Structure formats: structure tokens, C-alpha cells
Amino acid sequence: MLRVHGPRLRVIWICGAAGAGKSVAAWALFEALATAGRRVAYVDIDQLGMLYPAADADLGRHSLKAEALAALAPGYVAAQAQVLVVSGVVDVDTGPGTALAQDVDLTLCLLSPDPAALRERILARGRDEADAEEAVAEDAVLRDATFVDVAIATSGLSVTDTVSRLREFCWVPDHDPDVAVDAGGRWCEVHGQVVCSPSDMDVVVVTGPRAAGSSTIGFGLNMGRWRAGRRTGFVDLQQLGFISERGSRTANETTLAIGQLAVMHNLMSERGAELLVVSGQLAVSDRATLRAALRAAQVTLVRLRADSKTLREHVHSRAEGNQTRLAGDDLLDADQEHQDVVVASALDEQHVLDASAADDAVLEVSGRTATDVIAEVDILNFG
Known part of the structure; x- marks a missing residue:
């Protein structure tokens, strides 16, 4: 660096x-x-x-x-x-x-x-x-x-x-945008503009449109492995990408998050993890970047699919504070109008994924319990 x-x-x-x-x-x-x-x-x-x-x-x-x-x-x-x-x-x-x-x-x-x-x-x-x-x-x-x-x-x-x-303690250091920085530090390699993990540890990515339940299912999968004594890492992809755009309130950059995921992948591998489970939203265009960042690993993408009724139930539950509270969740205490906007956006996102993300392993979660879905993901990936 x-x-x-x-x-x-x-x-x-x-x-x-x-x-x-x-x-x-x-x-x-x-x-x-x-x-x-x-x-x-x-x-x-x-x-x-x-x-x-x-x-x-x-x-x-x-x-x-x-x-x-x-x-x-x-x-x-x-x-x-x-x-x-x-x-x-x-x-x-x-x-x-x-x-x-x-x-x-x-x-x-x-x-x-x-x-x-x-x-x-x-x-x-x-x-x-x-x-x-x-x-x-x-x-x-x-x-x-x-x-x-x-x-x-x-x-x-x-x-x-x-x-x-x-x-009072947040003075801002000078920043020279022309100075190159090694984003991978000592932990990762950089190929082109992509930070890449050198580890070949397997990765399961639980994804889907917003509110489909990727965090719940991904974390539940981890809990089962942890209880069984299988050393497993877990990363919520969106939690690694919080960075503001100048003059705007907040933003989340998936490219940054994927690069940071590569760093976490290698670190957890060195700490003895057998598997890394990742949850989070991935646009179709992000999939190639993610696979490039984890180029040495076998990456399985499990995409959750939900009907409008299930998405509405999930969104309402988050608005009521009935799920784990994470930073940046604009659904907490959201009014009905905002909930409706999120559901409509999730359905649009799902339509795009259905049309273009053909390599994903797709699981329908509509009307199913989290326990049931977690069991199927477990069987899908580990037999």
C-alpha cells in the first residue's frame, strides 16, 4: 500500500x-x-x-x-x-x-x-x-x-x-484523488479494477430481490452449521458497502462491497473457516464482478423468489421492527406508501433476475417458513 x-x-x-x-x-x-x-x-x-x-x-x-x-x-x-x-x-x-x-x-x-x-x-x-x-x-x-x-x-x-x-472530532484529512492506493492491502490481489481473494474456500451467496429474505435464510444457514461445530463465516454484503456520494445523504456501492467481501473471504479462510455464507442483493451485472473477486473459489448463487403477498408480509414485518435491525434499513417504521414502493421495486427487480440470471439456483419461498427454506438450501449445497 x-x-x-x-x-x-x-x-x-x-x-x-x-x-x-x-x-x-x-x-x-x-x-x-x-x-x-x-x-x-x-x-x-x-x-x-x-x-x-x-x-x-x-x-x-x-x-x-x-x-x-x-x-x-x-x-x-x-x-x-x-x-x-x-x-x-x-x-x-x-x-x-x-x-x-x-x-x-x-x-x-x-x-x-x-x-x-x-x-x-x-x-x-x-x-x-x-x-x-x-x-x-x-x-x-x-x-x-x-x-x-x-x-x-x-x-x-x-x-x-x-x-x-x-x-468536533471529525476533521477531514486532505485527499489527493490522483494518488493510487492498493485497495487489497496485503490481503488480496488487484486484477484490473477488481480486488480478488486468493483463497479457494467455497462460498454460498443467498440473494434475491429486496425483502425476499436473503439475510434471514443466509444467517439461518450459518446458525445450523455453527451449532454443528462447522466453522463458517457469514457476511452481509450490503453492510460492507456503505459510503456516501458527495452532497447526498447515503448510498451503497456494490462494487466497494464486493471488493471488501474478497478481503473478508481471504481473512476468514486464514482463520480456519470451511465455508463463507454471504447474503445480499446482487444485480445481474454484479454477478460477474463477484465471481471475478472470488475467482479461486467455488461460488454457488442461491436466488430466493417470492410472490407479491410474501414480499408484502416481509416488508411489513421489517417496518414493524420484527426482524433484526441493521444499519441503513429504511423500512424500519416506514409508512404504507413507502412499503408499497419497496414491494413494487422488488417485483420489478425479480422480473429482471428471472429474465437474465439463468445460472442461479432458484428457490421459491412464497408461503414457506424460514426453517423449511433453510433446510432446502442446506440440502442443495451440501447434500
Whole structure:
């Protein structure tokens, strides 16, 4: 990777105990910087550590997450990001422990509610008193940690207030667009404009139109393998591609996400994974890029297909908050008009895929339970 004088990427890692408001504040910061015209990227650190069973020496997968962040940083630099917003937990004993390149500057920002507010948030999530006490104890340790650069007492602050405080630390480094950067770093090769993983570890991609259920099915497939003791990695493709367009609120770049996927593929292979399961939307034109990025691997694309009734049910469930909440999900609390737009767009997308993605293994999910579909995907790929 080319070295330049001074930092070229500003990493703002927002950490805290469970219930501290890390994800909400980090996403709001990402949107605020994007709206202000910054070229800003976002990643949830927990999305970088989904490899189970965990190694005995890294049960919390903190080392894996830190290594993944360092490995992905060159890709964000190559994509011209000025700031990378990271949300998620850190190891309370050792801190982030990530060996970022010298042209990447990291600031660790702790969000710290008062103990009573933190306890109330944990209990409101349906957790018990022991979980609440654990969160309060973790917050106390982090407030005294020497590796924390900035601590913000958030009690009494709105999300907007918290973001205003965080923006004080988001100065933007100079960025020379004419300087070439190796997006693959030491982890991957670059052929033409495509970042490529050298690993031959098999990959299963669960895809389909939006709201068909690719995340639910992909993650469920992983859960079954994890319970069976089969070391398997999981990546949500869209979670690797959050980067803003200048002057717009947010965007998701599939080309960036696929390059970062290649990095994660090689990293998880080196960490002993037998298989990588990927979920996410893929346009017809993205399939060739994905196969090129994973050129040494056997890649199986499983495309889910759903009728309008099933898509509407899935969209409504997400709007009601009945599924896992992920960054960038505009369906959360969406009104009926927006839900209808998403369903119509998904049906259009499905029509295009039916006409052009002939090499996919297609599974009809309409009216079926997730358990039933997961079992069929398992049989399809592993016999």
C-alpha cells in the first residue's frame, strides 16, 4: 500500500456498553457527514466478526474484528472515503488493538450514559437485572480505560446533540484523488479494477430481490452449521458497502462491497473457516464482478423468489421492527406508501433476475417458513 505524509482516512470508532446508543449515534453521524458533503463510509464492527465456532484464543472475536478493520481500511481509502464511522464494542481489557496503516488515524469515542439510564435501557430490551448490572460495570471500566480517546456523557443529550459532539472530532484529512492506493492491502490481489481473494474456500451467496429474505435464510444457514461445530463465516454484503456520494445523504456501492467481501473471504479462510455464507442483493451485472473477486473459489448463487403477498408480509414485518435491525434499513417504521414502493421495486427487480440470471439456483419461498427454506438450501449445497 502506498504511504503518504499524514492520515488519509479518519476513523471514528464509537464504542460503549450494551445499550449505550452506539449504533444509533454512529449511523446518525454517518448521515450528518454525508449530508454535509463529506465522502464518508460506515461499518458495524460486529458485522466483521461473524465466524463461529470462535477460536479458543479469541472467544469474543475481538482480534478478528480488529484485523478485519485493518484489512478493510485500504478499500475505503481507495474508494476516496475521508472518514470511516465505525460502531461496536471493543475489548474492555485491551481496547481496539487494531494495527491500522500509518495513513489511517483512529479516534475511539466512548458513549457513556449515567448508570440509571443505562440500566433502564437494558431492562426495556427485555433483559434481566444481571444483564443490566453487567452493562453498568462495563461502562465503568471503559470510562477509566486509557485507550479511550474521547468520552461523552450522553445522559440528557439527544441523538442530534451527541452527533454534534462527535463531529468536533471529525476533521477531514486532505485527499489527493490522483494518488493510487492498493485497495487489497496485503490481503488480496488487484486484477484490473477488481480486488480478488486468493483463497479457494467455497462460498454460498443467498440473494434475491429486496425483502425476499436473503439475510434471514443466509444467517439461518450459518446458525445450523455453527451449532454443528462447522466453522463458517457469514457476511452481509450490503453492510460492507456503505459510503456516501458527495452532497447526498447515503448510498451503497456494490462494487466497494464486493471488493471488501474478497478481503473478508481471504481473512476468514486464514482463520480456519470451511465455508463463507454471504447474503445480499446482487444485480445481474454484479454477478460477474463477484465471481471475478472470488475467482479461486467455488461460488454457488442461491436466488430466493417470492410472490407479491410474501414480499408484502416481509416488508411489513421489517417496518414493524420484527426482524433484526441493521444499519441503513429504511423500512424500519416506514409508512404504507413507502412499503408499497419497496414491494413494487422488488417485483420489478425479480422480473429482471428471472429474465437474465439463468445460472442461479432458484428457490421459491412464497408461503414457506424460514426453517423449511433453510433446510432446502442446506440440502442443495451440501447434500
